[in-house]
Amino acid sequence: MPKQYWLMKSEPDDVSFDDVLASKNQTTSWYGVRNYQARNFMRDAMQVGDGVLFYHSSCAVPGIAGIAEIASTPYPDATQFDPASPYYDAKATAENPRWTGIDVRAVKQGRYVELKELRSHPELENMRLLAKGSRLSVMPVEADEWRFILKLIG
DNA sequence: GCCAACGTTGGC
């Protein structure tokens, strides 16, 4: 399968791009996705080496904070089994895990590209992120959108 | 804090 591209949203108060850069091997385990469509992208489509736009959401200035890549195959998200976690899911079992995690490695931090700026570029008007009402936290990015944004980030 | 949009739940 050819390389694919993704946008993944993180709340920087929880895990920021800087946090990932400061982590061992600049790699973080992506956890807490509790939406089936987002989960399916992670579980069924992501491949090691796929490109990731690391997006900061629910913060003062939402936008793309850096470039990352998929660094593992998918695995069960451990937080679903942890009663102390806000992401605990009583219906998930080791035999039948419901939610997926994956490792993401920070690759490059360039210029922070604000959501406001993304909206200003006609080249990006079809981005799923920018669609009205779009709330998905993990979504595919088209190859031409990816190339355009890489240039913006510099 | 507001609220539009969306996803999930659960009664029927």
Add this chain to the structure above:
DNA sequence: GCCAACGTTGGC
């Protein structure tokens, strides 16, 4: 299987 009610997301 429908759909109203509810909860969540996330920009503003």
